[in-house]
Amino acid sequence: MGTEELIIEAPASIANLGPAFDVAALAINPPSDIVKVKVTDGDGVFIRNSGEYASSLPSEGNGNSAYLVATRAIELAGLRRRIEIEVIKRIKPASGLGSSGATSAAVAYALNKLLNLSLSEWDLVELASYGELASAGVRHMDNVAASLLGGLVLVNPVIRRVIRVNFPELSIVVVIEGSKPNTGFMRSILPKAYELSDVVANMANVAQLVASVLMNDLDLFSRVITNDRVAMPYRVKAYEHWGVVKSVLENHGALGVILSGAGPSIAAFFKEKPQVNEIKTELMSAGLSPVVILTKPSNEGAREINHY
Numbered sequence: 383m384g385t386e387e388l389i390i391e392a393p394a395s396i397a398n399l400g401p402a403f404d405v406a407a408l409a410i411n412p413p414s415d416i417v418k419v420k421v422t423d424g425d426g427v428f429i430r431n432s433g434e435y436a437s438s439l440p441s442e443g444n445g446n447s448a449y450l451v452a453t454r455a456i457e458l459a460g461l462r463r464r465i466e467i468e469v470i471k472r473i474k475p476a477s478g479l480g481s482s483g484a485t486s487a488a489v490a491y492a493l494n495k496l497l498n499l500s501l502s503e504w505d506l507v508e509l510a511s512y513g514e515l516a517s518a519g520v521r522h523m524d525n526v527a528a529s530l531l532g533g534l535v536l537v538n539p540v541i542r543r544v545i546r547v548n549f550p551e552l553s554i555v556v557v558i559e560g561s562k563p564n565t566g567f568m569r570s571i572l573p574k575a576y577e578l579s580d581v582v583a584n585m586a587n588v589a590q591l592v593a594s595v596l597m598n599d600l601d602l603f604s605r606v607i608t609n610d611r612v613a614m615p616y617r618v619k620a621y622e623h624w625g626v627v628k629s630v631l632e633n634h635g636a637l638g639v640i641l642s643g644a645g646p647s648i649a650a651f652f653k654e655k656p657q658v659n660e661i662k663t664e665l666m667s668a669g670l671s672p673v674v675i676l677t678k679p680s681n682e683g684a685r686e687i688n689h690y
């Protein structure tokens with residue numbers, strides 16, 4: 383074979399969407415990651431990082447999510463190939479925006495085509511989830527599914543099925559403040575067992591969260607998205623900025639304020655475009671140094687682009 387190359391863009395994601403721990407995620411763009419994947423004759427997987435956040439990434443071996451996905455793809459193909467990947471890192475790593483997952487999704491998308499794997503939607507999500515071993519230690523599938531498919535995704539490893547639905551055109555503000563050790567650590571601080579009443583409450587909230595999106599019922603959305611008893615209450619204790627950011631975003635009319643994934647980013651949903659500059663000024667007066675992003679749901683997932 384000769385040289386074959388693809389350039390793929392994949393959106394960032396907000397995992398959990400409040401009560402739906404490991405089950406739901408929403409693709410957002412901006413930001414997005416871009417990968418250039420080249421397959422030639424030979425052996426080995428080689429990673430190079432570039433872009434704004436390149437310096438926070440491991441470049442070699444199994445530390446980079448791109449490497450883990452590529453080695454798994456080679457295994458599935460049962461072929462000898464040399465794979466070169468440039469990760470153009472534009473989503474801040476370890477910020478709770480599915481940065482490692484976006485890279486993984488883009489690499490899985492590229493290699494499914496370049497190695498002629500012909501994977502089903504679920505198998506593609508599974509392939510991408512190998513990348514999450516680098517950061518979370520487990521193959522949680524919410525972030526990678528959103529980055530692959532776009533929109534709101536609902537993953538169900540029990541029956542091996544992912545469902546995606548379009549998400550309404552809301553404005554989203556993401557406040558990135560500080561960082562976290564990694565997603566694996568933020569998983570380790572969660573309880574190992576839950577009260578039945580908490581489990582039932584979360585099932586009710588997730589069911590009605592999905593219904594609120596399908597029915598475009600923003601009042602219902604607003605009531606259930608902040609209502610989590612599984613992950614958020616335990617994790618926000620690790621983030622000193624949670625209280626002040628939540629109250630500033632609520633004062634600006636947010637429909638709901640949640641921790642994005644495992645944090646530290648905080649995401650807020652708005653019916654109308656909010657005054658982002660005012661939000662930032664108020665957060666800075668409260669002593670924070672946040673990056674504040676105005677973004678929106680991306681109903682498009684990973685896609686091929688011509689150049690970068």
Ligand SMILES: Nc1ncnc2c1ncn2[C@@H]1O[C@H](COP(=O)(O)OP(=O)(O)O)[C@@H](O)[C@H]1O
Nearest residue numbers: 446447475476477478479480481482485517565
């Ligand atoms: N391709 C990648 N993109 C982003 N982070 C990566 C990648 N590969 C490995 N990592 C590591 O994973 C950690 C960030 O992943 P994670 O905690 O899941 O963050 P998030 O999903 O919030 O971006 C960092 O320690 C980072 O070095």
Ligand SMILES: N[C@@H](CCOP(=O)(O)O)C(=O)O
Nearest residue numbers: 397404478479480565643644
């Ligand atoms: N469901 C996962 C999602 C982690 O998202 P990240 O963007 O913070 O990596 C979890 O909550 O652990």
